[in-house]
Amino acid sequence: MPHPWSAGFPLECREVGTPAGDRYSSGHRAPLVLRARVPPAPRRPSCGCRSNPPDARTRADARCVRLPPPSRWILSSAPARRVFRCVTPGFGIRWGVRWTRSVIEVQNLTKVFGEPPNRVRALDDVSLRVEPGEILAVVGASGSGKSTLVRCLTLLEQPTSGTVIVGGNAITELDERRLREARRAIGQVFQHANLLDNRTAKRNVEYPLEVAGWGKKEREARASELLALVGLADRQHTYPSQLSGGQQQRVGIARALASNPEVLLCDEPTSALDPTTTRGLLDLLARLRDELGVTILIITHDLGVVRRIADRVAVLDSGRITDIGRVDEVATRLSSTLLSDLSADGELGETELRVIGGSGQASIPFISRLTAELGVEVRLISGGSHAIGEHHVVKADLGFGTREERDRAGAWLQENEFTVVTAA
Numbered sequence: 001m002p003h004p005w006s007a008g009f010p011l012e013c014r015e016v017g018t019p020a021g022d023r024y025s026s027g028h029r030a031p032l033v034l035r036a037r038v039p040p041a042p043r044r045p046s047c048g049c050r051s052n053p054p055d056a057r058t059r060a061d062a063r064c065v066r067l068p069p070p071s072r073w074i075l076s077s078a079p080a081r082r083v084f085r086c087v088t089p090g091f092g093i094r095w096g097v098r099w100t101r102s103v104i105e106v107q108n109l110t111k112v113f114g115e116p117p118n119r120v121r122a123l124d125d126v127s128l129r130v131e132p133g134e135i136l137a138v139v140g141a142s143g144s145g146k147s148t149l150v151r152c153l154t155l156l157e158q159p160t161s162g163t164v165i166v167g168g169n170a171i172t173e174l175d176e177r178r179l180r181e182a183r184r185a186i187g188q189v190f191q192h193a194n195l196l197d198n199r200t201a202k203r204n205v206e207y208p209l210e211v212a213g214w215g216k217k218e219r220e221a222r223a224s225e226l227l228a229l230v231g232l233a234d235r236q237h238t239y240p241s242q243l244s245g246g247q248q249q250r251v252g253i254a255r256a257l258a259s260n261p262e263v264l265l266c267d268e269p270t271s272a273l274d275p276t277t278t279r280g281l282l283d284l285l286a287r288l289r290d291e292l293g294v295t296i297l298i299i300t301h302d303l304g305v306v307r308r309i310a311d312r313v314a315v316l317d318s319g320r321i322t323d324i325g326r327v328d329e330v331a332t333r334l335s336s337t338l339l340s341d342l343s344a345d346g347e348l349g350e351t352e353l354r355v356i357g358g359s360g361q362a363s364i365p366f367i368s369r370l371t372a373e374l375g376v377e378v379r380l381i382s383g384g385s386h387a388i389g390e391h392h393v394v395k396a397d398l399g400f401g402t403r404e405e406r407d408r409a410g411a412w413l414q415e416n417e418f419t420v421v422t423a424a
């Protein structure tokens with residue numbers, strides 16, 4: 001049934017749930033939750049109005065006003081969102097959503113495990129913000145603190161110091177009861193779906209709603225809707241053992257969305273999946289962000305994952321954020337750091353050179369071509385390939401009979417756009 005406010009409005013508003021215990025729903029006849037479709041970027045009201053409601057800043061051709069009560073109940077499960085009615089001359093009334101604040105904000109977060117001499121600083125003064133509707137990836141080597149960060153965001157791990165703000169709530173300062181409420185704004189997806197084997201897909205999705213006290217009819221309807229959303233409408237009555245790994249992950253995502261969260265925390269959600277299934281799952285996450293406006297923080301060690309869906313990426317190294325920014329910018333910085341690390345990787349003799357090639361050079365059989373085209377004998381001292389997401393960097397230390405041969409080989413390699421390093 002379309003809500004009276006949504007009828008006739010150009011922007012899609014659709015019912016996505018009926019949360020139990022909705023704080024603002026009591027005085028209203030139907031605890032509907034409506035969400036407007038939010039375009040991922042630019043992060044402005046869906047109405048396209050560039051003003052910043054409900055401030056006085058308005059453009060001449062558009063006026064945004066806060067919805068009058070009882071609009072607040074629409075937003076009750078989404079404290080970081082505000083719905084606005086935008087009156088634009090010539091375009092009629094439109095609805096838009098404006099995000100009022102960062103969905104996740106981490107300030108000076110530190111987590112120390114253990115006591116000296118076994119003390120580990122898993123997180124060291126980490127600060128970051130995840131903006132509404134954004135997909136932020138956190139990458140880092142094993143042991144860099146990625147999982148600890150996720151666990152601290154839901155207070156499964158108590159930070160040693162620092163503040164975590166989720167949906168405007170400083171959850172590090174909440175009592176147990178309010179923390180439970182605030183956690184509803186966070187959905188979690190893990191490396192393995194961890195479904196309950198004795199429940200069908202649908203009943204797995206219903207599980208958190210049962211715990212939250214939803215009625216049978218409502219939770220069945222919600223679970224069916226969510227399974228359809230993740231592309232499993234026809235597998236509702238299937239048990240986990242009859243589902244593939246990717247399908248199980250989709251059920252896990254549907255379950256994470258059950259409480260209508262503002263943010264999805266995904267901890268290595270694709271690391272147990274093959275490349276094709278991984279792509280499908282990442283595309284699903286991107287679609288959920290586009291369609292539901294859900295904000296996503298994804299933990300991964302795979303830059304291929306980052307490149308496919310993230311807007312920004314933070315690099316975690318020994319518990320510290322060493323870089324954060326747009327994916328292309330950070331990838332470029334990572335590549336040049338790797339290149340300079342590789343260039344400086346060990347001493348070279350007088351008749352030796354180090355050759356480094358990017359993705360464009362990876363397919364060139366340079367050793368055989370040096371021999372065939374220049375007639376030089378090449379000795380491979382060491383070599384290997386390094387992946388930066390979809391990019392591969394090849395590096396080899398080569399030895400030659402004479403310095404003259406080394407120089408001729410170096411010139412040929414440079415012509416073919418390899419980077420060449422020789423002893424100073």
Ligand SMILES: Nc1ncnc2c1ncn2[C@@H]1O[C@H](COP(=O)(O)OP(=O)(O)OP(=O)(O)O)[C@@H](O)[C@H]1O
Binds near residue numbers: 114140142
């Ligand atoms: N409960 C704990 N007690 C002691 N040390 C811990 C605990 N949990 C994590 N650590 C340490 O904190 C550091 C960060 O661990 P964390 O699991 O967050 O890393 P990670 O980046 O997620 O690694 P991986 O990619 O291998 O899962 C590691 O040195 C780890 O040994």
